[in-house]
Amino acid sequence: MAVETWIAFLAAASVMLLIPGPTILLVIGQSLGGGRRAALPLVAGVAAGDLVAMTLSLAGLGALLSASATLFTAFKWVGAAYLVYLGLRLWRAPVEPGMAPPLTARAAWQQAFIVTALNPKSVAFFVAFVPQFLDPARPFLPQAAVLVASFVLLAALNALLYALAAGRLSGAVRRPGVRRALNRVGGGVLIGAGLATATLRRAG
Numbered sequence: 739m740a741v742e743t744w745i746a747f748l749a750a751a752s753v754m755l756l757i758p759g760p761t762i763l764l765v766i767g768q769s770l771g772g773g774r775r776a777a778l779p780l781v782a783g784v785a786a787g788d789l790v791a792m793t794l795s796l797a798g799l800g801a802l803l804s805a806s807a808t809l810f811t812a813f814k815w816v817g818a819a820y821l822v823y824l825g826l827r828l829w830r831a832p833v834e835p836g837m838a839p840p841l842t843a844r845a846a847w848q849q850a851f852i853v854t855a856l857n858p859k860s861v862a863f864f865v866a867f868v869p870q871f872l873d874p875a876r877p878f879l880p881q882a883a884v885l886v887a888s889f890v891l892l893a894a895l896n897a898l899l900y901a902l903a904a905g906r907l908s909g910a911v912r913r914p915g916v917r918r919a920l921n922r923v924g925g926g927v928l929i930g931a932g933l934a935t936a937t938l939r940r941a942g
Contacts, residue, residue: 739871739872739873739876739880739881739884739885740873740897743871743873744871744884744885744888746871747871747885748888748923749889750867751888751889751892752892752896754863754867755892755893755896756862756896758787758855758900758929760821760853760857760932761787761850761853761854761897762896762897762900763783763859763899763927763928764780764849764853764928765781765784765850765901765904766900766901766904767896767904767925767928768780768846768849769849769900769901769902769904770904770907775845777901777902778843778864779844779846779847780841780846780847780849780850781850781894781897781900781901782847782850782893782894783847783848783849783850783851783854784850784851784854784893784894784895784897785890785891785894785897786851786858787850787851787853787854787855788845788854788855788889788890788893788894789886789890790851790855791854791855791857791860791864791924792864792868792885792886792890793886795860795864795865795868796864796865796868796882796886799868803806809818810895813938815936816856818932818933818936820853820856821928821929821932822928822929822932822933823932824849824853824928825903825926825927825928825929825930825932826925826929827925828925828928829922829925829926829929830925831845831853837887850897857913868882868889871885872885880924892913907940
C-alpha cells in the first residue's frame with residue numbers, strides 16, 4: 739500500500755468518524771453522567787467493537803450479510819433492539835443526585851462494545867469502503883492489518899475526545915431539569931437510531 743493511499747484512507751475515515759452515530763451518542767450520554775472516569779472504559783469498548791466489526795467485515799461477514807437475508811435480518815434486529823433498550827434506559831434514568839450510580843467500568847465497556855460491534859450498517863460500510871484502499875498487487879493481510887489498526891486508533895481517539903468534552907460538561911448539567919432533558923434527547927436519539935437500524939435493507 740502506497741503512503742498516499744494510506745493518508746487518503748486516514749482522511750476519509752476521520753471525516754466518517756467525526757459524524758456522531760449511535761456509538762458516539764452513547765459515549766456522550768454516559769460521559770455526561772459519569773464524568774471523565776467513564777471515558778476510558780467507553781473508549782476501550784469502542785475500539786474493541788470496531789476491531790471486531792472491521793476484522794469480521796474483511797473476513798467476509800459483510801458479504802455474507804449481503805447474501806443471506808435471514809442472517810442480515812437477525813443481525814439487524816439484535817442491534818436495533820439493543821439500541822432501543824439503551825435508549826429507554828437513558829430516557830428513564832433517575833436524575834436526582836445519588837439516585838443513579840455510574841456504570842461500572844465493565845458495564846461501560848460492554849455497552850460501548852456491543853453498540854459498536856452490532857451495527858450492520860458499519861459492517862456493510864467497511865466492506866464497501868475499505869477494499870477501495872487495498873492494492874490487489876500486494877499481499878492482502880499486511881494491508882488489512884494496517885487499515886484495521888489505523889481505523890481502530892482513529893475511532894478510539896475520536897471517542898476519547900467526545901468523552902472528555904462531555905465529561906467536562908458534566909459538572910455544568912447537574913440540575914435535574916437539565917439532566918432530564920439531556921437524557922431524553924439522548925435516549926430519543928438512541929431509540930431513533932435503533933428504529934432506523936431496523937429499517938435497513940440488505941444490498942441487492
